[in-house]
Amino acid sequence: VIGVVAAKELRSSLRDGRVRIGAFALLALGAAALASAAVRFADLSRERAAAQAMVEEQWVGQGEKNPHAAAHYGLYAFRPALPLAFFDPGVTAFEGISIWLEAHKRNFATGRPADDMTPLARFGELSFAFVLQALAPLALILLGYTAFASERENGTLRQVLSTGVAPWQLFVGKFLGLGAAFLLLLAPLLAGAVAILVVASGTAWLGEAAVLLALYGVYFAMVLALTLVVSARVATAQNALMILLGFWAVTTFVLPRLAADVGRLASPVPTAAELTKQIEADMATGLDGESPAARVEQRRAALFALYKVDSEQALPINFQGIVFGLQDELGNAVYDKHFGALARAIDAQVDVYEAASLLSPRMAVAQISQEISGTSLIQQRDFADDAEVFRRRVMDLLNRDITYNSRPGETDYRAGGQLWQQAGEFRYAPQSLRDALARSAAPFTVLALWSAGLLALAVATVRRLRRLAT
Amino acid sequence: VTGFGATLRNELRLVVREGVGIAALAVVVLLLLLAAFSGRATIDQRHEAAAQLVSEFEQLREALAQQAARGTKSAVSPGAVGYSVLVQPVVLPLHALEALSLGQSDLLADHYLITARGAHQFLNRTELDNPLRLAAGNFDAMFVLVWLLPLVVIALAFDVVSGDRERGVLAMAVAQGVEPRGFLLRKCAARATILAVPLIAGLALAALIAGIGAADLAQFAVWALAVLLYAAFWFALALGINAWPRSSDRNAVLLAGAWLVLVVVLPALTNLLVTTLVPAPSRVELTTELREATEAADRAAASAREQYFFDHPDLQGGEMDDYAYYGSVARSEQSIAAAMQPLLERFDTQAQAQRRVIRAMQYLSPAMMIFETQSRIAGTSGERHAEFRSQTERHHAGWTDFFRTRLDARQPLGAEDYARLPAFDFVEPPWGGVLRQVLLPLAVLTVLTVLLLGVAVTRLRRLSVI
Numbered sequence: 023v024i025g026v027v028a029a030k031e032l033r034s035s036l037r038d039g040r041v042r043i044g045a046f047a048l049l050a051l052g053a054a055a056l057a058s059a060a061v062r063f064a065d066l067s068r069e070r071a072a073a074q075a076m077v078e079e080q081w082v083g084q085g086e087k088n089p090h091a092a093a094h095y096g097l098y099a100f101r102p103a104l105p106l107a108f109f110d111p112g113v114t115a116f117e118g119i120s121i122w123l124e125a126h127k128r129n130f131a132t133g134r135p136a137d138d139m140t141p142l143a144r145f146g147e148l149s150f151a152f153v154l155q156a157l158a159p160l161a162l163i164l165l166g167y168t169a170f171a172s173e174r175e176n177g178t179l180r181q182v183l184s185t186g187v188a189p190w191q192l193f194v195g196k197f198l199g200l201g202a203a204f205l206l207l208l209a210p211l212l213a214g215a216v217a218i219l220v221v222a223s224g225t226a227w228l229g230e231a232a233v234l235l236a237l238y239g240v241y242f243a244m245v246l247a248l249t250l251v252v253s254a255r256v257a258t259a260q261n262a263l264m265i266l267l268g269f270w271a272v273t274t275f276v277l278p279r280l281a282a283d284v285g286r287l288a289s290p291v292p293t294a295a296e297l298t299k300q301i302e303a304d305m306a307t308g309l310d311g312e313s314p315a316a317r318v319e320q321r322r323a324a325l326f327a328l329y330k331v332d333s334e335q336a337l338p339i340n341f342q343g344i345v346f347g348l349q350d351e352l353g354n355a356v357y358d359k360h361f362g363a364l365a366r367a368i369d370a371q372v373d374v375y376e377a378a379s380l381l382s383p384r385m386a387v388a389q390i391s392q393e394i395s396g397t398s399l400i401q402q403r404d405f406a407d408d409a410e411v412f413r414r415r416v417m418d419l420l421n422r423d424i425t426y427n428s429r430p431g432e433t434d435y436r437a438g439g440q441l442w443q444q445a446g447e448f449r450y451a452p453q454s455l456r457d458a459l460a461r462s463a464a465p466f467t468v469l470a471l472w473s474a475g476l477l478a479l480a481v482a483t484v485r486r487l488r489r490l491a492t
Numbered sequence: 493v494t495g496f497g498a499t500l501r502n503e504l505r506l507v508v509r510e511g512v513g514i515a516a517l518a519v520v521v522l523l524l525l526l527a528a529f530s531g532r533a534t535i536d537q538r539h540e541a542a543a544q545l546v547s548e549f550e551q552l553r554e555a556l557a558q559q560a561a562r563g564t565k566s567a568v569s570p571g572a573v574g575y576s577v578l579v580q581p582v583v584l585p586l587h588a589l590e591a592l593s594l595g596q597s598d599l600l601a602d603h604y605l606i607t608a609r610g611a612h613q614f615l616n617r618t619e620l621d622n623p624l625r626l627a628a629g630n631f632d633a634m635f636v637l638v639w640l641l642p643l644v645v646i647a648l649a650f651d652v653v654s655g656d657r658e659r660g661v662l663a664m665a666v667a668q669g670v671e672p673r674g675f676l677l678r679k680c681a682a683r684a685t686i687l688a689v690p691l692i693a694g695l696a697l698a699a700l701i702a703g704i705g706a707a708d709l710a711q712f713a714v715w716a717l718a719v720l721l722y723a724a725f726w727f728a729l730a731l732g733i734n735a736w737p738r739s740s741d742r743n744a745v746l747l748a749g750a751w752l753v754l755v756v757v758l759p760a761l762t763n764l765l766v767t768t769l770v771p772a773p774s775r776v777e778l779t780t781e782l783r784e785a786t787e788a789a790d791r792a793a794a795s796a797r798e799q800y801f802f803d804h805p806d807l808q809g810g811e812m813d814d815y816a817y818y819g820s821v822a823r824s825e826q827s828i829a830a831a832m833q834p835l836l837e838r839f840d841t842q843a844q845a846q847r848r849v850i851r852a853m854q855y856l857s858p859a860m861m862i863f864e865t866q867s868r869i870a871g872t873s874g875e876r877h878a879e880f881r882s883q884t885e886r887h888h889a890g891w892t893d894f895f896r897t898r899l900d901a902r903q904p905l906g907a908e909d910y911a912r913l914p915a916f917d918f919v920e921p922p923w924g925g926v927l928r929q930v931l932l933p934l935a936v937l938t939v940l941t942v943l944l945l946g947v948a949v950t951r952l953r954r955l956s957v958i
Contacts, residue, residue, distance in 0.1 A: 040745065051757065058764055073776045080783060095787070098779060116623035120779050132616055133775030134599075136626065138845050139837065140766050140862065141596050141867060141874055144629050148760035160752065164745060245798070260741040264512045264647060267748055271643055276523070283530050283623065283631035293541045294620050295581075362761045368622045375624060 023187055027195025028202065035165060035203035045207040048153070052211040056108075057203045060218045061106035067222075070119070074100045078447055086436040089420040090346060097416065099409035099448045101131070104396040105223035105241055106230055109215060112397025121406060123413035123448075124289035125420075126349060128357040130294075131406060149214060152392055154238050155384050156274045158208065159245040163266045166200050167251035170490075171259035175373045190486035193250065193480065201246055229455050230394050237394070240469065241387045247476045251483045254490055261476035273382035280380030281385070287369030292367070297360055304356040318345055329352050335430045343425025350417055357410075365403065373397065376464050383472045384463035385437065393458045393465075400461060405450050416445045496678055503682040504562045513647040517687065520636060520644045521694035527633045530592035530697035534598075537646060538586060542603060545581035557910035568904035571818020574608035574895025575825070582606055582916045584880045587871035589711055591702035595872025598626065606888045608822070608895040610829030612782060614888075615836060615881070633698055635867050637719050638859050639755055640727040641691075644748040649730035651740035652680055653952070658740060673952050675702035684727055691723060692716075711923070712929065715869045721937050726844050728944035735951035758857040762850065771844045773838045785831035789824035796820050815902045822896055823888065840878065847874050854933060858940070861933040868926055879921055890914045 035041050077098045084095060099121045107114055117130025134145075146152060173179040182192060212235065219231055250265055256262040267359045292300075308314050321344060326332055379385035392398040420441070428435035459466075483490070507514050558580065561566035566572050583603040590597060598621065604614045629635065653676055656662040666672050695716045704712050729750060733743050800816055811817070854860040867873040891914050898905060 041856070044749075047757075051761075054761065054764060069774060069776050073780050077783065078782055080787070084787070095790075098783070100776065101756060113623035113627045116626040118618070121773055130618070131619075132618070134618055135772075135775065137601055137616075137618065138772030138775070138843065139599070140763050140850055141863070142759050142763040142766070142850060144596070145759035145763065145859075145863070146629070146756065148757075148764050156756070157752075160748075163747075258741075260651070260744060261512065263741055263744050263748075267744075268516065268645070268647075271640070275639060278628040279631040279635060280523075280526075282628035283620070286622065286625055287530060287533055290537065290941060291620050291622060294617070295541065295545055297620065364620065369671075370622075371622045372624060375628075399622075402623060411884075472744065 023191045024195040024198065027187070027192055028199035031169070031196050031199025032203050032206075035200060041165060041203070044161055044164060044186070048157060048207065049211060051148065051157065052150060052153045052208075053214065055148045055153050056211065056214055056218060059108040059111070059149060060222070063103055063105070064222065065398050066103040066107075067105075070100045070103055073098070073120070074102075074448070077464075080444070082439055082442045084442060086438045088433075088435055089423045089437045089441065092437070092442065093125035093417055093420045096122055097413075097448065098122055099405075099412065099447070101402070101405050101449070102450055102452070104452055105219055105227050106234075106395035107397050108218065108222070109149070109234070110391045110397055111147070111149050112151075112392035112395060112404060113399050114397045115143075115147075119400040121409045123416065125346075126353050126491060128353075128361065128410055128413070140303065150211075151388070151395075153211075155241075155388055158204075158238075158242065159274070159384070160270055161262075162200075162204055162242060162245045163202060163249050163270060166196075166246055167253050167263045167266055168259045169196050169250055170254035170487075171256065171262045175259060176490055183488055183491055193254075193484045193487070197246060197250060201243065201252075204242065216473065224464070230396075230458075233394050234391060235457070237387060237390055240473065241383060244383055244469075244472055244476055247480050251476070251479050254483050254487060258386070274384045277378055277382040278375075278385055278388070279373045282371070284378075285374035286483040288374060289367050289370035291364065291371075297364065301356055301360050304359065305353065308326045308352060309359065315348070317352070318348055321348060337430055339425050340428045340430050340432065340435075341425075341427070342430075343421050343423070346421040346424065347418070350414070350421065354414060368399070377472065379465060380471070381469050383429060383469060386468040386472075389463045389465040390469075392453070393462045396452050396458070398458075398461075401453060401458075404453060408450055409448060412446075412448045419445055484492075496681065499678040500685060500829065503679060504686060505688055507648065507683070514643070514686075516644045516647045517690055520640050521690050523636045523640065524633055524698050525701060527631055528592060528701040528720060531594060531632050532702050534588050534594065535591045538602060542581070542583045542586075545603060545605075546583065549579070549581055553910050553913065556698045557907040559749075560905050560910065561907040565814075568906070569814050570895045570898035570903070571814060571821065573890070573905060574899070575793045575818055575821050576607070579605045579607055580913075580916070582613050582884050582889065583918075584877070585918055585920075587711075588702070588704045588708040589715055589870035590872055591704075592632065592698065592715070593865035593866045593870040593872055594632045595634070595870065596750070596874060596877065597872045598630060600874075600877045604884050606891055607883070608825070608892045610825045610832065611830060611885055611888055612832040612836060615885075616778075633702075634863070634870075638862055638866075639721070639955035641719070641723055642859075644753050644754060645687060645726035646730060646744070646751060649680075649683055649727055649734070650744045650747050651734070652676075652683050652731065653734035654738060654740040654743050657737070660893055663685050669738055673949075676952055677949070680731060687723065687727065688720070688958050692718070695719060711869055714927065715866060716928070718862055718869070718937075720866050721934060721941065722858060725858050725937055725941045728941045728948065732944040732951075735948040754857045755859040762853050762860065766846050766853070766880060767848050770842055770849060772842050772846075773835070778832075778835055778839075782828070782832060785828045788831075789827045792827065793820045793824045796823070804836040815899060818899055819938070822899060840881070843874065844878065848877075855936055858937055861937055865930040865933050868930055871920075876921060880918060883918060884916070887914060887916045 077100070081092075081095075081097050084092060088093070101114075101117070101119050103114075115135040119133045119135065121131045123130045124309060136159060148154070173182070183189065216228075216231055218377060219227055248269070252266055253259070253262045305314070308317065322334070322341065325337060325339075325341070325344070329337055331337055375385070376389070379389065389398070393400070423437055423441055424435065427437070493719075552932070556567045556573065566577065581603050582605075584601075586602070598619075601617050601619065604617060606614050614908065651658075653662075656665075656676075656679070662672060662675075665675050699712055730743075730747055733746050733750075738746075797812065800812055800820075802851075812820075850860075851864065854864045864873070894914055897903075898909070
C-alpha cells in the first residue's frame with residue numbers, strides 16, 4: 023500500500039507544472055552556483071599554492087643577511103583553499119587570506135576577500151550550500167504543503183482512509199513519494215557536485231562528501247516531515263502554506279542574523295585600535311609587573327655568574343640573541359593573552375549563535391556543513407594558530423643562530439641560505455573528518471532533538487489523522 | 493458594507509481572525525524597532541571609538557608640541573615624527589541614518605590611521621570582527637524592510653480578492669446590489685490602511701530610537717518614502733495577481749515565488765554575474781608584489797647606507813644622522829608606494845566598474861533598487877566610501893609632503909609646526925547629487941507600482957465574482 027501511495031505522489035508531483043518550473047529553476051540556480059564556484063576555487067587554489075611557493079623561494083633566496091634582518095623580512099602563510107570550499111564557502115570570505123610572519127609581532131590575516139565583495143553579496147552569496155540550506159527546503163514546502171490539506175478540502179482524504187489504508191501507510195507513502203520526487207530533482211546537482219570534487223582533489227575528500235550528503239538528506243527529511251505534519255494539522259492548504267513559509271523565512275533568514283547581532287551586542291569585540299594599545303602597553307610594562315628591561319638585566323647577571331665574566335664581550339655567546347629571545351618570550355605571552363581574549367569574545371558570540379540554532383535546524387545544518395567543509399570559524403582560527411606556531415619556531419631558530427653563531431657585538435654578522443632553509447616550509451594540515459565531527463557535537467544534538475520532536479509529532483499526527491480528515 | 497469606515501472595521505476583524513498576516517505585521521514592526529535599537533548601539537560604539545582615537549591624537553600632538561618647544565630630539569625630527577611617532581586618525585563622519593541601514597559599513601573601514609609612510613600601509617586595514625557574524629549579515633532596519641516587509645504585505649494581501657470569492661462574500665455582496673469593483677477597491681484600501689498605519693508608526697518610532705534628529709529629517713523622509721513605495725509595490729503586485737481568478741493558495745505560491753525571485757535569487761545572480769564579469773583583482777598578488785617592492789627598497793636603502801658611510805668615513809661604525817636615516821626611509825617608502833600604486837588603483841577601478849554594473853542592473857528587482865537607494869541615502873554606499881578613500885589619499889599626500897619637505901630641507905619641527913599639521917575634513921558628496929541618483933530608481937518603482945495597480949483596477953472591472 024505504501025508503494026502505491028508513494029508512486030501516486032511521485033507521479034502527480036512530476037506531472038505538476040509548478041513543480042516542473044520550480045525544479046527547473048532550482049536546477050539552474052544550483053548549476054550556476056556550482057559552476058562558478060568550481061571555476062573560482064580552481065583559480066584560488068592554484069594562486070595560493072603558487073604564492074606560498076613564491077614566498078618560500080624569496081625567503082630561501084634572500085641572500086646573506088643578519089638573521090634578525092631576515093626575521094623582520096619574515097615569511098607569509100597563505101590560507102590554502104580547501105576543496106570543499108567550493109561547496110560551502112562558510113566564513114572564508116570574511117577572514118584574511120595571508121598572514122605576515124615577522125619578528126616580534128603576531129599579525130592579523132590580511133586581504134579579506136569580503137573587502138572586494140559587491141554590496142549585493144550581503145544579500146546572500148549564491149553558494150551551493152545556500153541553495154541546499156535555503157532554497158531546497160522551500161522547494162520541499164511547495165511540493166508538500168497540499169499533501170493532506172488539499173485532499174481534506176476536497177474530501178478525498180476521508181475516502182482514502184475509509185478504503186482500509188492505515189493512516190501511517192498513507193503518511194509514510196506520501197513521505198516516500200514526495201521525497202523521491204525531490205531527490206530525482208536534486209540528483210543531477212548532487213552528482214555534479216561530487217564530480218567537481220573528484221576532479222579537483224581525487225578521492226581524498228569523499229568521506230567528507232558522504233557525511234555531507236547524509237547530513238543534507240536528514241535535513242531534507244526533517245523539512246518534509248514538518249511539511250506533512252503541518253499540512254495534516256492545519257485547517258486549510260492556504261494556512262499550511264503561510265505557516266510553513268513563515269517558519270522557513272524565520273529559521274532561514276531572520277534567526278541567523280538576529281542571533282549574530284544579539285551575540286555582538288552581548289559580547290562586543292574590541293576595536294583594532296584598542297587591542298593594539300593594550301598590546302603595546304603590556305609590551306612596555308611586562309605582564310607580571312616585572313619590566314622587560316629588568317628581566318634582561320637579570321638574565322645578563324645570571325649569564326655573567328654562570329660564565330664567571332663581567333662583560334658581554336667576554337661571554338662565549340652573543341647576548342643580543344638572548345635579548346631578542348627574551349623580547350619574543352614576552353611578546354608571545356602578550357599576544358597569547360590578547361588574542362586569547364579576542365577569541366573568547368568571539369566564542370561568546372558563537373555561543374549565542376549556537377543557542378539560537380536550537381530554534382533553527384538550518385543554522386545547525388550550516389554549522390556542521392562548514393565544519394565538514396573546512397570553512398568554519400574554528401578552522402580559520404586553527405590556521406592562524408598553526409601559522410603562529412610556525413612563526414615562533416622560525417624566530418626562535420634565528421635568535422639562536424645569533425646567540426650561538428655570532429660573536430658578541432658582531433653587528434655585521436651574516437647568515438645565508440642554509441639557515442633560511444632550516445626554517446622549513448609552512449604547510450597547513452587541514453583537520454581530520456573525525457575532529458570536524460567531534461566539534462559538531464552541539465549542532466548534531468540540535469538536529470537529533472529536532473528529529474525526535476518531528477518523529478513524535480508525525481506519530482501523533484498519524485494517530486489523529488482520521489479525526490483530522492474531516 | 494458600503495462606507496470606507498465600515499469596510500475598514502470589517503477587514504480588521506477578518507484579518508485579526510485569520511491571524512497569520514497581522515501576527516507577521518506585528519513581528520516585523522517589532523523586529524524593525526529591535527534593529528533600530530541595535531543599529532543605534534552600533535553607531536554609538538563607533539562614535540565613541542572614533543572620538544577616542546581623535547582625542548588620543550590631540551593629546552599626542554599637544555605633548556609633542558611641548559617637547560618640540562623644549563627641543564626634545566624625537567619631537568623636532570620631522571623624520572621620526574612623520575614616519576613613526578605620529579599617527580593621524582582620518583575618520584569618516586557617521587550619518588545618523590547609518591543606524592537604520594548599516595550596508596557595507598561593518599566591512600569597510602570607517603577610519604584610516606595615516607603616517608608619512610606609503611598609502612599601502614593603511615589602506616588595507618580591517619576592523620576586528622566575528623567572521624561568523626559578518627557571514628550571517630547585518631541585522632538592521634534595511635534587512636527587516638527589504639527582506640521581511642514584502643512577506644508581511646503578501647500575508648496581508650494575497651487573498652484580498654480571492655478570499656472573498658472563495659467564501660462567497662463577493663457573490664453575496666453583488667446579490668445585495670453592491671457594485672463589486674467599488675466594494676473590492678474599498679476593501680483593498682482598507683487592507684492597505686491596516687498595513688500602512690502600523691508601518692508608518694513603526695518607521696517613526698524606529699527613527700526616534702535610532703536618534704534621527706531634525707537635521708537629518710530630509711534624508712529620513714526620502715528614506716521612509718522609499719520604504720513605503722517598496723511596500724506599495726508589493727501590495728500592487730498582490731492586487732495584480734488577485735485580479736486574475738485563481739485560488740488563494742495559488743496566489744500565495746505565486747507571490748512567494750515572486751518574493752524568492754526578486755529578493756533572494758536576482759540579487760544573488762546579479763552578484764554572481766558582476767563578480768564573474770568584473771572580478772576583483774587578486775589580493776594574493778598584492779601581497780607578493782608588496783614583498784618584492786619592500787625587498788627592492790631595502791636593498792636600495794642598504795646600498796644608500798653603504799654610500800653614506802663611504803661619503804662620511806668619520807662616522808663609520810656609528811649611526812647615520814637622523815636626517816640621512818629618515819631620508820632613506822622616505823625614499824624607500826616612496827619607491828614601495830610607487831610600485832604598489834598601480835595595483836591599488838586596479839582595485840579601485842574594478843570596484844568602480846562593479847558598482848557601475850550594479851547601478852545598471854538594480855532595475856531588475858525592486859529589492860536591489862531599494863537597497864541601492866537606501867544605502868546611498870544613509871551614506872553607507874560603496875560610492876561614498878570610495879570618495880572617503882580618495883579624499884584620504886589626497887589628504888595623505890599632503891600629510892607626507894608636510895614632513896617630507898621639512899625632512900629634505902633638514903628643518904627641525906617647532907611647536908608652531910604642530911599647530912599647522914594638515915587636518916582632514918571629509919567633504920560630503922552634496923545631498924542634491926545623492927537625491928538625483930536615487931530619483932530614477934524611485935521613479936521606476938513608482939511607475940511599476942502604478943502600472944500594477946492600473947492592471948489590477950482594469951481587470952477587477954471584468955472580474956467574475958464566483
